[in-house]
Amino acid sequence: MPAPFGVYLHVPFCAARCDYCAFATWTNRDHLMDRYAAACVAEIAGARSDQALPPATSVFVGGGTPSRLPGGLLKEVLDHVPRAPGAEVTAECNPEGATEELFGWWRAAGVTRVSFGVQSMVPHVLAGLGRRQDPRSVGRAVSLAGSAGFACSVDLIFGGAGESDGDWRTTLEAVLALEPRPAHVSAYALTVEPGTPLAADPCRHPDEDTQARRYRTAERVLRGAGYRWYEVSNWAVPGQECRHNQLYWRQGDYRGFGCAAHSHHRGRRWWNIRAPERYIAAVTAGRSPVAGEEVLDDARRAFERLVLALRTAQGVPAHAVPDDPDLRGLVSRRSGRAVLTVRGRLLADAVARRLRLTTILPA
Ligand code: SF4
Numbered sequence: 001m002p003a004p005f006g007v008y009l010h011v012p013f014c015a016a017r018c019d020y021c022a023f024a025t026w027t028n029r030d031h032l033m034d035r036y037a038a039a040c041v042a043e044i045a046g047a048r049s050d051q052a053l054p055p056a057t058s059v060f061v062g063g064g065t066p067s068r069l070p071g072g073l074l075k076e077v078l079d080h081v082p083r084a085p086g087a088e089v090t091a092e093c094n095p096e097g098a099t100e101e102l103f104g105w106w107r108a109a110g111v112t113r114v115s116f117g118v119q120s121m122v123p124h125v126l127a128g129l130g131r132r133q134d135p136r137s138v139g140r141a142v143s144l145a146g147s148a149g150f151a152c153s154v155d156l157i158f159g160g161a162g163e164s165d166g167d168w169r170t171t172l173e174a175v176l177a178l179e180p181r182p183a184h185v186s187a188y189a190l191t192v193e194p195g196t197p198l199a200a201d202p203c204r205h206p207d208e209d210t211q212a213r214r215y216r217t218a219e220r221v222l223r224g225a226g227y228r229w230y231e232v233s234n235w236a237v238p239g240q241e242c243r244h245n246q247l248y249w250r251q252g253d254y255r256g257f258g259c260a261a262h263s264h265h266r267g268r269r270w271w272n273i274r275a276p277e278r279y280i281a282a283v284t285a286g287r288s289p290v291a292g293e294e295v296l297d298d299a300r301r302a303f304e305r306l307v308l309a310l311r312t313a314q315g316v317p318a319h320a321v322p323d324d325p326d327l328r329g330l331v332s333r334r335s336g337r338a339v340l341t342v343r344g345r346l347l348a349d350a351v352a353r354r355l356r357l358t359t360i361l362p363a
Helices: 029-051 071-078 098-110 123-128 136-147 165-176 206-225 241-251 276-284 298-310 342-346 348-353
Strands: 006-011 055-062 082-094 113-119 151-158 183-188 229-230 232-237 253-258 261-267 268-274 290-295 329-336 338-341
Touching: 006 241, 029 071, 029 253, 029 276, 029 329, 055 071, 055 241, 055 338, 071 098, 082 241, 082 338, 098 136, 113 136, 123 165, 136 151, 151 206, 165 206, 183 206, 206 232, 206 342, 229 241, 241 298, 253 268, 298 348, 338 342, 342 348
Parallel strands: 006 055, 006 253, 055 082, 082 113, 113 151, 151 183
Antiparallel strands: 183 232, 229 232, 253 261, 261 268, 268 290, 329 338
8 A cells, every 4th residue: 555645625615605614615606616627637737747646545525515516527626636546535425415427427536435414414403503404315315325335424513503412312313324324423513613603693602511411422322333433523333434534633644626725745734725716816827826834843743743643542652641630531541542531532622732742753
């Protein structure tokens, strides 16, 4: 297997903006799709001619809503991405956008894995999130993806306004009842991002105790169904973990294409222009679409690696977590590693602030 290398492709188009969303996505730019895909191809070609694009061991098409892009256009872009044999290729999909035709294109483009933005299976919870979607579309979408031979993942959000403990259980159980059953589940606590409609509506802000309870429920239900957590917000049937995410958490190298896409190479991080029209204009004119960059020194890079590792089931070297009374019960120590307990996962940021950089982890 070649050295892990990831490619991220950003698709900045959505049908409507969800109330909690601060991603780089637009609801009125669909007319740019053809030119956007052409710009992505040009950016990829530039990276290839600079010898800066080794074969990808994982590719992730995120957004936005990648399933909004016509399948033929996505294939055109992905056809230019060099891939290692057996590469994992994930594309995010809105369940309502799933069709046999789209998945036919995706198969032809080499997609291996589909990640569905489900969030909740309960209509009034979706309404509380400001998400316009019919949960009845999920069963059909997952079944179509299964028939097309894709591995499936679902993204969930807990802690939305109007969601009860029972609603959250209903969502988890409905996901486990899908045919085929998705082998991977991401469950995120709702966060309030500045500038969103949710931020402007404090009545809908999530409550920490409720979120902690929902997290414990997710752990109990998913574990009981054979899933194992491998990062604070991610559970998988063993062997079905997302390789692309693991590459991020191991601080691997990756290259992002498209507007707002981020890249990383050995401690140098850079990111592209955010707005799609400015991104297209730059690439089309032969200019670099890079908007900014930062270079991490060795100590910061090593510390970030530690923080990322702490959030995973691999944990960190035991001596990186001080043996203080107030951290007891938050990590379990075994075989020289410190791994977050369920309670520790709820307080991962607080534990991360206490990490000691006593060791430089291998790059
Ligand atoms: S579908 Fe996803 S990217 Fe689009 S607005 Fe909703 S949360 Fe944001």
